[in-house]
Amino acid sequence: MPSKPLKNPCNLCQSVRAILKRPKTGQQLCKECFFHVFETEIHNTIVDNKLFKRGDRVAIGASGGKDSTVLAYVLKLLNDRYDYGLDLMLLSIDEGITGYRDDSLETVKRNRDQYQIPLLIVSYKELYGWSMDDIVKEIGRKNNCTFCGVFRRQALDRGAIMLNVDHIVTGHNADDIAETVLMNILRGDLPRLQRCTSIITNDTSEDSSGIETSKVLRSKPFKYTYEKEIVMYAYFKKLDYFSTECIYSPNAYRGHARVFLKDLEQVRRTSIVDIIHSGEALSASVVANTTTKLPTLTTCTRCGYISSNALCKACLLLEGLNRGLPQLGVGHSAKIRRQHEERQRDSGTSTPLPTSSSPVVGGEESTVLAATVTLPSSTSSVDTGNAQTKDGLDYEAKVVVTHMKDLETRIGQLQMPSLHST
Ligand SMILES: [Zn+2]
Ligand SMILES: [Zn+2]
Secondary structure: OOOOOOOOEOOOOOOOEOOEEOOOOOOEEOHHHHHHHHHHHHHHHHHHOOOOOOOOEEEEEOOOOHHHHHHHHHHHHHHHHOOOOOEEEEEEEEOOOOOOHHHHHHHHHHHHHHHOOOEEEEEHHHHHOOOHHHHHHHHOOOOHHHHHHHHHHHHHHHHHHHHOOOEEEOOOOHHHHHHHHHHHHHHOOHHHHHHHHOOEEEEOOOOOOOOOEEEEEEEOOOOOOOHHHHHHHHHHOOOOOOOOOOOOOOOHHHHHHHHHHHHHHHHOOOHHHHHHHHHHHHHHHHHHHOOOOOOOOEEOOOOOOEEOOOOOHHHHHHHHHHOOOOOOOOOOHHHHHHHHHHHHHHHOOOOOOOOOOOOOOOOHHHHHOOEEEEOOOOOOOOOOOOOOOOOOHHHHHHHHHHHHHHHHHHHHOOOOOOOOOO
């Protein structure tokens, strides 16, 4: 029927004009074919790695950001399409960051209603007695990410226990993982390299005090999914997500790894996935050649969380906060401990450092009270009703190009000396 050959046809279906260039492969695709390949790759990752089994109760770690919003949408879609038989839930952590988390949690609540998935929110304030706003007021902007990271891992686990789930999935994407691989290679941290390249783990700790293992599995279905494609997918599906970054988290080191990665990606689009594969290969050889001594695991004498020390990392940090010694447990703990002991010797008092007394954090009984499960209300529309007109593919193509340009510009603002050699 078409008398003239189609201008710029989709590389896959050949029957519709392409409106985007796939960042991962360079293929020019129409919208429907892009959705199809994007979703199918995630399905293949899930099946090839046997992430789930029928009947699993799975919590999606939901922040309201693009990654976890797309993850919730796609997991629900694949669960229906391929009949995985999963019981899906949303699990959000409220760190207590005014102007950031309060707004992003509103997004998660809308996602709960849009996707009809139950939501549990657990908050730092209720679990630990401190919100991140409180902590930053006490300790300043330095090291606050240490507190947040340790508290979040435990909070997710506690939320998982409240929901009685077997498995938490997170929205970590290929770019995040490639950055982490780079950082761990630069630091020569082989145990963490191994952990960050595993698609499924039950290790939850990344701190230096030892590995804290959880009974709840964690996995990353977006391990091979490019960040740019997640943004494109969210854009074309008009998903409702929150796009501000945390106001307390200028992670300088990761920022450099990120810029470096974007430079590499400009030269060769497969760089991201190549780095992940390198990380996997290195980890495999590390596993084959070493007998890494794993710490003996016990339970925290204060809160009952699994730990390799008498006090888990969260309880150690809380001990510091509650005693006005916020450096306790952050980095040079031996030195701080010595200073603490000296100060006590001088003042003639003797408050020993962390022992099994003083219930700062409650055990399971108190944590169960610290959250409310909210069920979806009746709406089921996924479309957020964006006022974008669909009067022409060119228009949409142009918009996405502009959108991706914004992303590039923001990334470009951090640009370091370029790698591009001639
Ligand atoms: Zn197509
Ligand atoms: Zn503890």
